[in-house]
Amino acid sequence: MALKKITVKASRGYDILIGGGLLDNAAEHMKRAVKAKNFAVITDDHVAPLYGDKLADSLKSAGFSVCQKVFPHGEASKSSYTLNAIYDFLSENSVTRSDCVLALGGGVVGDIAGFAAATYQRGIDYIQIPTSLLAQVDSSVGGKTAIDLPSGKNLVGAFWQPRLVLIDTNTLDTLPEEFFIDGLGEVIKYGMIKSKSLFELLERHDSLGIRGVLEDVIYECVSIKAAVVEADEFDSGERMLLNFGHTLGHAIEKMTNYTGISHGRAISVGMRMITKAAENSALTAKGLTNRLTACLERYGLNAEVAFTPYELAKAALNDKKRMGEMIHIIVCKDAGKSEVIKMSTNEFILLLS
């Protein structure tokens, strides 16, 4: 079994392991990362039947004790209601500061289980075991944890680094195609902001062909993310690049109540809109919008939305990324080259008008 490893040097350093079949030897990898004797698996009702038992068996045969909390899948679970249920579960199972949470699932599981670990007893260890492409290339790395509020996504959270990220690429075999496509939205984002070679590889493939080189693609995305997180763990500079397409993308998700369009599709629209606006204002190389649009189309990420860029820009200003009266916008000057531009909210509205 091929095994790739990336080490993140954050406030607390940790390894990211990437490979097919890693879950089979989960306990072994965990032993090296944490001292815990008890593990609390947090997962959802899609993932639990697929990998919950497998994980628990691996841990139990290694002599650990395991408890498991399963909540309904989907973004609606990323709420204070589920969070409180997780707290109660941890407390009822006498989980202590020397135990460890395992976040087994996609982005929702990783975000809420990570936030529970960040705050239960003022912070306990946790390990990310992402099972969706989106979580594997993006949300499981970097220590951003969160829940949603009724008024917006990710409005409550913490920076809390995991002790280990275990990416078993075999779990993608059971991922429904629509979620796979969705994750490719973030993959294309990495190409756009930091890796010309990744973007060009994506331009040559499609959603079927890309599966043949998936481990390399994931490795490249995670490497970019790890480097960006190391440079700016607490999201006040470089890390903002990862938000490319997200300001407008989040606005789309919000205006459709997080049910109308998936995250990957929303940020795909966001990337296209901001790139088009930037190209119109000569902030971006001529023709990049067309290249991006063509690339997105290859992966079925060419959704249309019922909102104008202007409407979305207005909506985005209620988002958390509005820093007082100045905001930070990410634009790509060319494929693989991005920058943070600081502008007033008025300039932002104008840019999108």
Added chain:
Amino acid sequence: MALKKITVKASRGYDILIGGGLLDNAAEHMKRAVKAKNFAVITDDHVAPLYGDKLADSLKSAGFSVCQKVFPHGEASKSSYTLNAIYDFLSENSVTRSDCVLALGGGVVGDIAGFAAATYQRGIDYIQIPTSLLAQVDSSVGGKTAIDLPSGKNLVGAFWQPRLVLIDTNTLDTLPEEFFIDGLGEVIKYGMIKSKSLFELLERHDSLGIRGVLEDVIYECVSIKAAVVEADEFDSGERMLLNFGHTLGHAIEKMTNYTGISHGRAISVGMRMITKAAENSALTAKGLTNRLTACLERYGLNAEVAFTPYELAKAALNDKKRMGEMIHIIVCKDAGKSEVIKMSTNEFILLLS
């Protein structure tokens, strides 16, 4: 106006200002500590009428914008319910990552407002303005924030250092006597664990006389706390000394549903019980239990509880301080000299039997 200053060198350094009348010039001190233009005051219905307007006026005349959230006073408010109400309030008032939370009130306000600041948008600045003796000498310093769960106190929280702690000792003039007495429980704790001279000063005074030297007493307590926090910000060693009397004290609070006895009285009983047990086992200087008991009595802190030490020890083992199968117990070898002793849960039960 005399002004005392202590600087805490934690992961994020900050000043603690101590003096009578500091609230009158609150805005001036805040300007130096944070860049915020907007302040969100979090307070309770006891404190708001006394100091809420005063604080808001000071800020408004300095050109800041201010919003204020008031919740019912008392430990019952330190809940996920109030926390969610604070999140909604911050979101409705468009509070951003460049704004600042002001925690105006006692320990409950400081803990929950601090935790809201630690987690709203993954952490924003906050300033502690403690108005009770307990909060001034203890909970406002050190960055421990928390809420309670139905199953236990402070079970959810974060380490999040304030940007400034503003201790206006004049606010103690409006503090009901019973809360003043309650805070003296923690003051006596500081004497016991770290300062023979403070303990001896307390032995010479009573709850009336001590008011004449209060600023010095608060300064001494805060200095001890600041030094301990600097040595061990994340509570894995030295900082545990601050828990002297708290393991049993928390058990008492829990077994009386947090309504039967105040925090200061509960830890007073806890200090007495653990010291007696330690003296019986020759871990503590002969006669210290009598000295401590006499000192507590001078301040009306000689409560009796309906539980035996053994019963409390059993209850305490469900507390968060149970680290796997070994626990940490704080004992004072003599007045002003404390140490952390690691023992098994069995040894702990035996010690208290």
